[in-house]
Amino acid sequence: MRLLAFLFSVLLLAGPASAAESSDWSGSESGRVRLISSVAATGSAASLRLGLHFQLAPGWKIYWRSPGDAGYPPRLDWAGSANLGAPVIQWPAPHRFVLAGLQNHGYMGEVVLPLDAPLTVPGQPVAARLAVEFLACAQVCVPQKAELSLDLPAGPAEPSAFAHDIGRFSALVPGDGSRHGLTVEAAEALGAGEASVLRLSLASTEPLTAPDIFVEADEVAGFGEPRVTLSPDKRHAVLNSPVTPGTVLKPLAGALLRITVTDGLRSLDAMVTPVPATASPSTESGLLAMMAVALLGGLILNLMPCVLPVLSIKVLGVLSHGGGERGHVRASFLASAAGIIASFLALAALAIAVKQAGQAVGWGIQFQQPGFLVTMVVLLALFAANLWGVFEISLPTWLMTGGGGNHHTVLGHFLSGAFATLLATPCSAPFLGTAIGFALARGPEEITAIFAALGVGMASPFLAVAAWPDAALRLPKPGRWMITVRKLLGLALAATGIWLLTVLAAQTGLFAALVSGGAVTAAIAIMAVKHRLPASSRSAVGACVVALAGLALAAPFHGDGGQASASGGTIPWVAFDRAALTRLTGEGKVVFVDVTADWCITCKVNKAAVVERGEVARRLGLPQTVAMKADWTKPDETISRYLASFGRYGIPFNAVYGPAAPDGLALSELLSESEVLAALDKAAGP
Missing domain, CATH: 2.60.40.1200 (Immunoglobulin-like)
Structure with missing residues (x-):
């Protein structure tokens, strides 16, 4: 009994932990926080181990140094402190928690953030003054601020009552493993x-x-x-x-x-x-399957409206083979196939370079560049003028495979394949989007393999004729009737050039497009009348044509930026706003997103055939439906990343959102009325 009485008296005399070892608590509805020390006095060491001690109310959380999708970590301000350098926070390992659908990293319950605090003058008293700001979250997030004061005297650095707490959480600070x-x-x-x-x-x-x-x-x-x-x-x-x-x-x-x-x-x-990452067997088998899809998509690409006008050059070449030689036929078709495959490989290299630079990449993005558009207009005009007989280009003998104009050379056939590829990109064929999306979501090897398969698929008809040249040799022999065919095919190329000028007008303004188109037309007209001009003035024709071509190429870079294409029709289109999708679906609305561009032929087909007619147009015009247009005519990083979030890297792309489909329902590239209506019903829910 005497021993128990002695121990009780000792405890009474010892009392609570010294107030010098901790600050007062600062509290709110989220919990409380204080500053604690691992020692009762400063001792002779060059630094102190302090701790920021949080006791959080049930359900409340604070954030780690990397908070995740939202929030911010505690911010410490030591202004007003004496004999104290800037302490360094040691972060215990965090926990993952979800708040309002966002992934966050932080702490709940109790946590001590250890602080390594250097001393300005070791062995002297310390006055720590800390203003801490932190975000505490439960169902809502509330910014908090606390003013904390801790004074430590000089003297032996005996362990404080809080040394164990600081040590316990210091052990939770990650090391090298x-x-x-x-x-x-x-x-x-x-x-x-x-x-x-x-x-x-x-x-x-x-x-x-x-x-x-x-x-x-x-x-x-x-x-x-x-x-x-x-x-x-x-x-x-x-x-x-x-x-x-x-x-x-x-x-x-x-x-x-x-x-x-x-x-x-x-x-x-x-x-x-x-x-x-190294490819696994399943990845390799998936790549082989997707290459087969790419082959089929490239084959069907030959039938797309973007490609047909340029293939008129090849049609003329085919007709010229009637009654010709087998070796000539095989060489010309192999050259065209080589042009197609080389162009696809060049597009693959461009895509890899853009991805390695950290930029968003997409199928057909060269049509977002005015320089590319006007260059294609000039080259198409030259091809058309050549077909119309305005001029002929004589190339060196080593390039010739059978005499005649530019379209009879190996280089001419190669270029016809290359042009067909470049103008194919705004079009979309079944299976093409799947293969492109697979490639652009992966590394350089997969991109190269898929694009090569697309090139082989598109070149397969030419390769087939090269393997069996008798098919071309059985065509009617060339004659005067080919003059009419040349003129008609030249008109097809001219129409393609005019279409590209309309795309250019949407990007750079109508005036710039008219200047480019007018300069190209004037150059062709001058070449057409060259033979009627006096011999003394013909030498200036070349310089004039070059100057007009330079004007056509330069005009888009001095345009007014163009205007967004008018939506027209009965559908009240609104501009794409990715952030508004969650709000609109939360209000019970159905949102139809249309990613389109003036250069996308398939997009226009979808609108004319499905979106802007019949029951689909009526549904999109209802008050509870929002029709949202994402115009990708010009480069737009937001739209590029939106497409990539669905694994898509080209257009057309359409998605439907609603209360029953908050993450969106991606639609096929080639729309049908039944598919769109079914998606609208499913997104709306019961």
Whole structure:
């Protein structure tokens, strides 16, 4: 009894922990916070271990140094402190939580953020003054601010009553993984763009339970919750963390990323540089299947309206083969096939370069460039003038395969294939969008393989004739009737040029397009009357034609920027606003998104045949339906990333949103009335 009485008296004399070891609590509805010290006095060390101690109310959370999709971490201001340098925060491993559909990283319940605080003069008293701002979230997020004061006297650095609390959370600060038996075996980058995935291979000396990964790479992309695959013995795991749509700034491969891996109370902090992922057997089989799809899509591309006018050059070449030689036929068709395949490979190289630069890439994006459009107009005009007999180009003998004009040369046949490819890109064939989307969402090898397959598919009719040249030799022999055919085919090329001028007008303004078109027309007219001019003035014709071509090429770069094409019709189109989709569907509305462009022929076919007629047009005009147009005539990064979020990299593209389809229902490239109406009904829900 005397011993118990003695111990009781000692406890009474000891009382609570010294107020010098902690600040007062600062509280609110979210909980409370204070500043604590691991020692009772400053001692002789050059630094102190402090702690920012949070006790959060049930359901409330604060954020880690990398907060995730929203929020911000605690912000510390030490102004007014004496004998104290700027403390460095040590962050315990975070937890993942979802708030309003957003992935967030932070803490709940109780947490101490250890602080390593250097002393200006070791051994002297310290006056710590801290203004801390933090965001506390439950169902709502509330910004908080606390003013905290802590004074530590000089004297022996005995452990304080809070040393254990600070030490407990210091043990949760991730290290290199060796203490917890965790090792990163590999970091790989899968896919590309919005389809990028960080694949992390993890090894553990103890069985894993629920591994998670937090990726910090603000200059690369944001990352979502990983998909975890555990080995049978649970000592190895593969974590696939996808990028957050709309956050990709540059490719993952070769980028420096900071990762934090957690598994219960174990954790790991490391810097990794992902390498391109090696293909698995399933990936290889998927690539082979998609190459078959690309072959079929390239074959059907020959029937698209964008390609037919340019193929008129080839038609003329076919007709010229009637009664010709087998070797001449084979060489010309092989040259055309080579032009097609080479152009697809050039487009693949361009796509790879754009992706490696971290930019959004799409199918047909060259039609967003005025320089490309006016160059094509000039070249098409020259081809048309050549077919009309305005001029003939004599090339060196080593390029000739059978005499005649430009269309009889190997180079001419090669160029006809190249032009057909370039003008094919605003068109879409069945299966084409699937193959392009597969390629552009992956690495350089897949892009090259898919684009090569597209080229072989489109070139297959030419390759077939090259293999069996007798088919072309059985055509009627050339004669005067071919003059009429040449003129008609020249008109087809001229019509293609006029269409390109309308696209140019939408981008640079009507005046610039008229100047370019007028300059090209004047140049052709001058060449047409050259033979009637006096011999002394003919030498100036070449210089005049070159000057007019230069004017045509320069005019678009001095335009007024053009105007968005008018929507017209009975449908009340509104401009695309990705952020408004959630709000509109939350209001119970159905949203029809149409990604289109003035250069997209298939888009115009979809509108004329399905969207702007009949029951579809009536439904899109109802008050509870919003028709949203995303005009991709000019480059638009927002639209590019929106397409990539669906794994699409070309147009036409249409999607329907509604209360029953908040994430959107992607439609086929070639629309049908039944498909659109069914999607509208499904998105609206019961």
